[in-house]
Amino acid sequence: MDRFSVFTSRLVEKxxxxxxxxxxxxxxxxxxxxxxxxxxxxxxxxxxxxxGCMEIxxxxxxxxxxxxxWIHNAFENPAAVISGCESGMxxxxxxxxxxxxxxxxxxxxxxGATADIxxxxxxxxxxxxxxxxxxxxxxxxxxxxxIQRSSSTPYGASTTTSPAGTVSFGQQTEKKNLTQIAVAxxxxxxxxxxxxxxxxxxxxxxxxxxxxxxxxxxxxxxxPTGWRIQTEDAIKFGRLAxxxxxxxxxxxxxxxxxxxxxxxxxxxxEEYLKGQGRFRHLTDEEISHIQTTVDRDYQKILKRxxxx
Amino acid sequence: MPxxxxxxxxxxxxxxxxxxxxxxxxxxxxxxxxxxxxxxxSEIVANGExxxxxxPVDSEHSAMSVCCGSSAVGAxxxxxxxxxxxxxxxxxxxxxxxxxxxxxMALANRSLSSPLSIWNDHTDTMMVRDAGWVHIFVENGQxxxxxxxxxxxxxxDPEVRLPVAINLDGFILTHMIEPIEYEDDETIRKYxxxxxxxxxxxxxxxxxxxxxxxxEIYTETQMNREHGIRNSYPVILKAWDEWGKLTxxxxxxxxxxxxxxxxxxxxxxxxxxxxxxxxxxxxRAEGEKVGVVKIRLWRPFPYxxxxxxxxxxxxxxxxxxxISFGGPGGPVASELRSALYQKKGAPTIVNYVAxxxxxxxxxxxxxxxxxxxxxxxxxxxxxGFTLYGLRG
Numbered sequence: 001m002d003r004f005s006v007f008t009s010r011l012v013e014k015x016x017x018x019x020x021x022x023x024x025x026x027x028x029x030x031x032x033x034x035x036x037x038x039x040x041x042x043x044x045x046x047x048x049x050x051x052g053c054m055e056i057x058x059x060x061x062x063x064x065x066x067x068x069x070w071i072h073n074a075f076e077n078p079a080a081v082i083s084g085c086e087s088g089m090x091x092x093x094x095x096x097x098x099x100x101x102x103x104x105x106x107x108x109x110x111x112g113a114t115a116d117i118x119x120x121x122x123x124x125x126x127x128x129x130x131x132x133x134x135x136x137x138x139x140x141x142x143x144x145x146x147i148q149r150s151s152s153t154p155y156g157a158s159t160t161t162s163p164a165g166t167v168s169f170g171q172q173t174e175k176k177n178l179t180q181i182a183v184a185x186x187x188x189x190x191x192x193x194x195x196x197x198x199x200x201x202x203x204x205x206x207x208x209x210x211x212x213x214x215x216x217x218x219x220x221x222x223x224p225t226g227w228r229i230q231t232e233d234a235i236k237f238g239r240l241a242x243x244x245x246x247x248x249x250x251x252x253x254x255x256x257x258x259x260x261x262x263x264x265x266x267x268x269x270e271e272y273l274k275g276q277g278r279f280r281h282l283t284d285e286e287i288s289h290i291q292t293t294v295d296r297d298y299q300k301i302l303k304r305x306x307x308x
Numbered sequence: 309m310p311x312x313x314x315x316x317x318x319x320x321x322x323x324x325x326x327x328x329x330x331x332x333x334x335x336x337x338x339x340x341x342x343x344x345x346x347x348x349x350s351e352i353v354a355n356g357e358x359x360x361x362x363x364p365v366d367s368e369h370s371a372m373s374v375c376c377g378s379s380a381v382g383a384x385x386x387x388x389x390x391x392x393x394x395x396x397x398x399x400x401x402x403x404x405x406x407x408x409x410x411x412x413m414a415l416a417n418r419s420l421s422s423p424l425s426i427w428n429d430h431t432d433t434m435m436v437r438d439a440g441w442v443h444i445f446v447e448n449g450q451x452x453x454x455x456x457x458x459x460x461x462x463x464x465d466p467e468v469r470l471p472v473a474i475n476l477d478g479f480i481l482t483h484m485i486e487p488i489e490y491e492d493d494e495t496i497r498k499y500x501x502x503x504x505x506x507x508x509x510x511x512x513x514x515x516x517x518x519x520x521x522x523x524e525i526y527t528e529t530q531m532n533r534e535h536g537i538r539n540s541y542p543v544i545l546k547a548w549d550e551w552g553k554l555t556x557x558x559x560x561x562x563x564x565x566x567x568x569x570x571x572x573x574x575x576x577x578x579x580x581x582x583x584x585x586x587x588x589x590x591x592r593a594e595g596e597k598v599g600v601v602k603i604r605l606w607r608p609f610p611y612x613x614x615x616x617x618x619x620x621x622x623x624x625x626x627x628x629x630x631i632s633f634g635g636p637g638g639p640v641a642s643e644l645r646s647a648l649y650q651k652k653g654a655p656t657i658v659n660y661v662a663x664x665x666x667x668x669x670x671x672x673x674x675x676x677x678x679x680x681x682x683x684x685x686x687x688x689x690x691x692g693f694t695l696y697g698l699r700g
Contacts, residue, residue, distance in 0.1 A: 044511045048377060056520045061529070064516035069509040071380050072518035073403055077373035080365065084335065084377020085509060087361035091332040092383055095359055097502060103511060121373065124366025 007199035013039040022065040023057040027231030029238060030054060030137045030221035033195040034108070037135055037219075040205035041104050043068055046089075048082035050109030050118060051075035053144040054137065076118035079125035079134055082107035086130045104209045105132040111152035112142045115176050126185040126214045133208045133215045136178060139223035147226040151176040154246075155293065156286055157278045159226075164281040174293065182216035183252050189215035191251035191260075196222075196238025200249055200260055207253075220247045228277020240272040245298040246290075250305065257304040269294045311492040318449035318481050319344030321488045322388075322414050325456035327358040328496050332383035332503075335363040335374035339393040340426045341478035342416040346388055368393035372400035379409040379471075380517055382508030384460065387411065390478055391418035391432045398436055404471045405440030406533060407518055410463040410503070411471045412456065413441075417578070417629075418478040419665040427666025428478040430578065430629040434639045440533050442472040442540055443606040447581040449486035452476050454557055457491075457500050461547040464503045468540040475606070477579040479666060495554055537608050544605065561610035562617050566592060567599030572623040572655070572685065574678050577603045577640055580627055580669070587674040598678060603640065614647050621655040625681030627669075628661045628693065637661075637693040656685040662696035673697065 017038035024031035034054055038045070045068045049055050055072045058065040073081045086105040092098040107125070109118055114136040122134060141159045142148040149162035149171055158170035182190045188211045193201040201219065208215035220241055222234040229237055241247040242261060246269055249261040269291045273279040282290075309328055316324075322345050326334065334353070336346040353362040361378075365371045368389050379385045389397065394415065404411065417433055419425045433443065442462060446452050452474065459472040476482060507515045521529055544561070552558030565585045567573050576584050581602040591598050601617050601624075603610075618624060628638020636642045641659035648654040658681040663669040677696055684690070 043514075046381070046509050046511070059516055059519040061519040061521045061525045064519065066516050067514055069511060069514045070516045071377070071509060072520075073373060073376050073407070074400055077370065077400065080370035080373030081377040081380075083363065084333065084374035084379075085381050086377075087335075087363050087374065088333050088378030088381040088383030088385070091359070091361045091378075092381065095332070098382070098510070101511075120366050121370045124370055127366075128363065 012202065013042065017041070017043060017045075017067040018058070019065045019067060023060065024053070025225050025231070027224040027234040029195050029234040030139055030223065031057070033137055033201070033219045033221050036195055036198055036201050037205050038068060040202040041068070041106060041209055044102060045104040045106055046082070046085050047071070047106050047108060048073065048078040048085060050078040050113030052110040052113055054108065054110070056144065075113055077121050078107040078109045078113065079118060080121040082132050083125040083128060083130040086132050105130070107132060107134040109136060110144070111136060111138040111140060112150045115152040115178050116150050123185065126182065126187050126216065129213055131212055131214070133205070133217065135217045135219060137219050137221040138178070139221045139226060140175070141223075141226050143223050143226045152178065156282050156290060158281060159278065169282060169286055170278070179216070179218045182218070185214070186255065187215060188213040189251070189253055192218045192220070192247065192249055194220045194238045194242055194247065194249065196235045197242065197249060197261065204251060226278070228280075229275060233275065237272070237276070240267070243267045244269045244272040244294065246272055246294045248298055248301050250301055256308040257301070258308065259301065259305040309490055309493050311490065311495070313487055313489045315485055315487050317344060317483065317485050318452050318476070319483065320348050321449055321453045322456060323348035323352060324490065325453045326386050327352045328493060329457055329460055329500055330384065330502070331358065331360050331386045333361045333363065333375070333378035333385045334387065335365050335371045335378070335385075336387050336389065337365050337368045337371050337393060339368070339390045341418060341428070341482045342388045342390045342393070342414065344482060345414055345416070368397040369400060372397040372404060375411050376400060376404050376407065376409050379411050379505075380509045382503060382505035384464070384503045385411040386413070388414040388416065390416040391420055394432045394436065395420060398439075401436050401441070402439045403518070408469040408536060409471060410469055410505070412459045412463055413471065413473045414452070415473045415475045416478040416482045417475050425665040428480050429664045429666070430475070430639075433473070433475050434630040434632070437607065437639065440470065440537055441607065442470055442537065442544065443475060444472065445475045445578045445604055445606055446481070447579055447602065449481060449484060449488050450557065451559070452481065453488050453490070454551060454555070454559070457496060458547045458551050458559070460500055460503070462540060462544050465543045466506055468536065468543050470536055470540055475578065480579045489555075491555055499551060499554055541608050559604060560613065561605035562613040563602045563604055564617050565600040565602070567601055567617060569597065570599030570621065571597040572625070572682055573599045573601045573618065573621055574674075574681075575601045575603065575624050575626040575640065575644065577606065578629070580663070583669070583671060583674055587671050587678065591675065591678065609643060609647070611647050614644065615651060618644070618648060618655060619651055619653040623656040623658065623682060623685030625678055625685070626657060626659050627677065628659060629663055631661055631693070641693065656688070656690055658684045658690055659693040660696045661693050667697065669696070
C-alpha cells in the first residue's frame with residue numbers, strides 16, 4: 001500500500017499563500033508552480049528568492065503577493081540566504097529567544113539562478129546540510145531578461161542568445177542535468193516535478209519539507225512567452241514533456257530512485273517539440289538526435305529505478 | 309570571562325569579543341590576513357564556549373548572503389574578510405546596507421590584486437566606501453576589542469539598523485600580540501542588550517524584504533538610506549560615550565594629539581596613528597609646531613568634528629593608503645579637501661600615499677613626510693598626491 005497514494009482535489013489546501021494580482025504573463029506555469037509549492041508548504045514557511053521573473057512580478061514596492069515571510073537579496077544567492085535564515089533561526093530557537101516551532105526554509109530560483117550563476121552557493125548550501133528545501137523553477141532560459149539561453153536550455157532551442165540562423169540550429173549544447181547534480185550531493189531528497197501534475201508536485205514538496213536536511217526539487221515550468229506557444233497550452237506542454245520522457249517525474253529518497261509516473265504510452269519527442277516556436281526550425285535529423293538523447297537518459301533513470 | 313588584562317593576538321581578542329557579545333551566527337570564508345579571527349571563532353564554537361552557528365561557506369559572496377539571511381531573522385551576526393574576499397562579496401555588501409540588515413564585520417584591510425599581495429593597505433575598503441555601511445577605523449588591538457561591542461550597539465539600534473565594518477590593518481594589527489583589557493561578561497551584558505529586530509522574518513508576522521523598486525519609488529528608498537546613515541551619527545556617539553563611562557576608554561569620530569596649538573597637522577586613519585604620535589613627540593621636542601589628527605569614523609563622515617579640528621591650521625599633511633587612479637588624490641585627502649573647501653581658515657592640503665601593500669613606513673619616513681609636506685604646503689604644491697618611497 002505504501003507504493004500508492006490517493007489524490008483528492010478537495011483535500012488540497014484551500015488558502016492561497018501566493019495571491020492573485022501579481023504581474024506574471026498569461027499562462028505562466030511558473031507562477032502556478034509557486035502557488036502549488038506554497039499550498040504544500042503552508043504558512044509556517046520562510047522563502048528566499050532569487051532575482052528573476054517570479055521576484056519582479058510578485059514584489060513591486062509597495063505591493064507583495066507573498067503571504068509567507070519572503071526575502072529577495074540577489075540573483076545568485078537564494079540558497080545561501082535561506083541557509084543563513086535557517087542557521088539564524090536554529091541558533092535563536094536553541095537559545096530560547098524565539099519559541100520553538102517547525103519552520104520550512106525554502107530557497108527558490110529560476111534555471112539561470114540555479115544552473116548558472118548560483119550553482120556554487122546552491123552546492124555549498126546542499127553540502128552543508130541545512131534543513132532546507134531548494135526549488136528550481138526551470139523554464140529553460142533567462143526569461144526575465146528576454147529569453148537568453150542558459151545552461152538549462154535544451155539542445156536545439158532557439159533563444160535570443162542562441163538563435164537559430166542559417167548556419168546554426170539554436171542551442172548547441174545539451175541541457176545541464178541539475179537534478180543529477182543535486183543527487184550527487186547525497187542529500188536526503190531530490191525530485192523532479194511539473195505543475196501539469198499538481199498532486200505529484202504537492203506530494204513531493206511536502207515530503208521534501210518533512211525530511212530533515214536539504215532537499216532539492218526541480219520543477220519544469222512551461223513559459224508560453226519564451227517557448228513561443230499559446231498561453232492556454234502551458235499545461236498541455238508540461239504533460240507532453242513528461243509523456244515524451246524528455247522530463248521524467250522521479251524522486252531520489254536517501255539515494256533510492258523511484259519513478260513516480262510511467263507514461264501509459266511514451267510519445268515521440270517530436271510531439272512535444274513541434275508545437276513550440278523555439279523548436280520550429282529543427283530538421284528531422286536534429287529531432288531524431290534529440291529522440292536518441294531522450295531515450296538514452298530515460299533508460300538510465302528507468303534502470304536506476306528498477307535497481308532500487 | 310572575568311575582567312582581565314592579557315597579552316593576546318589581536319585576532320584572538322576580536323574572536324573573544326564576538327563570543328562575549330553572544331553572537332548567534334558567524335559565516336566566513338578563509339582569506340589572509342583575516343583567518344586567525346574565524347579560526348579562533350570556530351574553535352570557540354566547537355568547544356561549546358559560544359552557542360552559535362558557525363557557517364563555513366563556499367565563498368565570501370555566500371558569507372555575506374548567509375549573514376543577510378541570519379540578520380533578517382533577527383540573529384546577531386558576524387563576519388570577517390579582506391581584500392579579494394571583500395571584492396567578491398561586494399555585490400551583497402551593498403545589498404546588506406540597502407536592506408538595513410544589522411551585522412558586524414571585522415575587515416582586515418589588505419591590498420587588491422594585481423599583482424597578488426596579501427599585505428596591508430586600504431585599497432579594499434575604499435572600494436566599498438559608498439555602500440552605506442558604517443565604517444570605523446581602529447588603531448590598536450584594544451580598539452578592535454572594544455569596538456566589537458560598540459559596533460553591535462550601533463548596528464542593532466532601531467534608529468540605525470545598518471551593518472558596521474571595523475577596519476583594522478591586516479597583519480599590522482591582526483597578527484600583533486598586544487596587552488588588551490578584557491571586560492567581564494557582566495559589563496558586556498549591561499552594555500549590549502540582546503538583539504531584537506523589528507519586522508524580522510517569521511511566519512507569525514509575514515513581511516516581504518528586498519522588493520523590486522520601480523523608478524517611481526527607487527529614489528525615495530535611497531533617500532531613506534541616506535537618512536538612516538545620517539541618523540546613525542548621534543547613536544554612534546552615544547554608543548562610544550556609554551562604553552567610555554563603563555570602561556574608561558572613550559572614543560570620538562575624530563581624535564587629536566597635540567593638535568590644539570599646532571600650526572600644521574598630520575592626518576592619519578588606522579594603525580599609522582600610533583607611529584605618527586611618536587614622531588610628533590620628537591618633532592615637538594625639536595620645536596616643530598605639529599600635531600596629529602586621526603579619523604576614526606569614516607562613514608558617516610564626521611564633517612563637524614573634522615572642521616572643528618582642522619580649520620585654522622596652516623597646512624595638513626594627509627597620509628593615504630590607497631590611490632584613486634586618475635582621480636584627485638588619496639580618498640582621505642580628497643574627502644578633507646571637499647569637507648574644508650571654501651571654509652574660512654581652511655588649511656593647505658598636501659597628500660601622500662604611502663605604505664601600499666604593507667611596505668613599511670618607519671618613523672624616519674613619517675618624519676620625512678611631515679617635514680617635506682610642510683615645505684610643499686609652504687610652496688603651494690598641493691596638486692594631486694606624492695607616492696612616497698617610489699623607486700626607479
